[in-house]
Amino acid sequence: MKKFLLASLITILSIAFLAACGTSDDNATGSEEGTESKKVLTMGTSADFPPFETIDETTGEYIGFDIELAKKIAEKLGYDLKIENMDFGGLISALQAERIDFIISGMSATAERKESVDFSTEYHKSGxxxxxxxxxxxxxxxxxxxxxxxxxxxxxxxxxxxxxxxxxxxxxxxxxxxxxxxxxxxxxxxxxxxxxxxxxxxxxxxxxxxxxxxxDPTEASPGMAIAFAKGSELTEEFNKVLDEMKENGELKAIEQEWIEK
Missing domain, CATH: 3.40.190.10 (Periplasmic binding protein-like II)
Structure with missing residues (x-):
């Protein structure tokens, strides 16, 4: 009986060992094939504000100036981008609760908002x-x-x-x-x-x-900027890319595609 129990225990341990080896091999294969996923950044937006952000009625995809800008910045920084659509009034609270990593939603960088979030440099100004x-x-x-x-x-x-x-x-x-x-x-x-x-x-x-x-003949509002949680390292990363896109004409090209067309 003892021999039977010992044999059973050895069998169970062997199966567990092989399963563990199999999992390790699977992960290694994924890395070798380049399937290791990049870090995902979640963007908050209110997709009811064309031409900055809206939903394509045919494809159901998010489209617009802000969407293209976010995709381009994420690509340049090596991130995958996830978009969360919500009411505009709930965006800052979602950022503060860490449900999203940043906001691009035609948001003006007002002094009042700066008390709650950090902003990038301005990327567009409409009036x-x-x-x-x-x-x-x-x-x-x-x-x-x-x-x-x-x-x-x-x-x-x-x-x-x-x-x-x-x-x-x-x-x-x-x-x-x-x-x-x-x-x-x-x-x-x-x-x-x-x-x-x-x-x-x-x-x-x-x-x-x-x-x-x-x-509106009254005082002009601040320009649009990207919002981040207070002290976020993303602010500096995004600003660097925005500055490059302003200098090399990429930001102007996106503006011409969605706003000046």
């Missing part, structure tokens, strides 16, 4: 614009007094609209929603009188949907 219906009687900023303007929740335009109300148009009503297309729907349905957007995004909606609009 702001008000979008209206073509037959609207709202033709200028002064015409918005007593009217309702729509803004994206958590955006620089929401902050700007509050400042305009405080300093200039006391009777301005502000309606904040999560996504830019929702604001355009509200405009077309007559529930708001104008939508306050990044100028590049606004022009896209105006041309596509036969709308009207006018530039």
């Amino acid at each position: 702001e614009m008000f979008v209206t219906l073509k037959d609207s009687d709202v033709k200028s900023l002064e015409d918005l007094d007593g009217k309702k303007v729509g803004v994206q929740l958590g955006s620089i335009q929401e902050e700007g609209a509050k400042k305009i109300k405080e300093e200039t148009l006391k009777n301005l009503e502000i309606s904040a929603l999560n996504k830019a297309p929702e604001l355009i729907q509200e405009l077309k349905a007559g529930r708001i009188d104008a939508v306050y957007l990044d100028k590049t995004v606004a022009v896209g909606f105006i041309e596509e949907l036969d709308l009207a609009g006018f530039d």
Whole structure:
């Protein structure tokens, strides 16, 4: 009986040893064939902001200026890129909770945001614009007094609209929603009188949907930048690549493809 138990134990140990060897061989083969995966960086974005970030209706893929910029930087730094789509207002909290590694989402580097995150150097600057219906009687900023303007929740335009109300148009009503297309729907349905957007995004909606609009004559907002957790080593890495792309024309080429086309 003892001999039988000893033999059984030896068999079990032999199988375990062979299994372990097999696992080791599999890993070694993967390395030899170059299948060892690169480190993955997770980018947070709100994919409702064309031409910066949106979802291709045909393929379901993320496309846009910011998407191409993120792919190019990740490639140059040797990272694989994963994209997480979420509401714009939740991006910074997701970054602080370490659910994402960085944010590229048409985000302006405001002084208030800099208290919570670190920013890269600016990579684009658009300015702001008000979008209206073509037959609207709202033709200028002064015409918005007593009217309702729509803004994206958590955006620089929401902050700007509050400042305009405080300093200039006391009777301005502000309606904040999560996504830019929702604001355009509200405009077309007559529930708001104008939508306050990044100028590049606004022009896209105006041309596509036969709308009207006018530039924001107030103080210009900061340019767009990439956001990182406080003290992140990625900030310096990304800045180095951004500087190179500005110098060699790659950033301009992406801008021409998605914004100036």
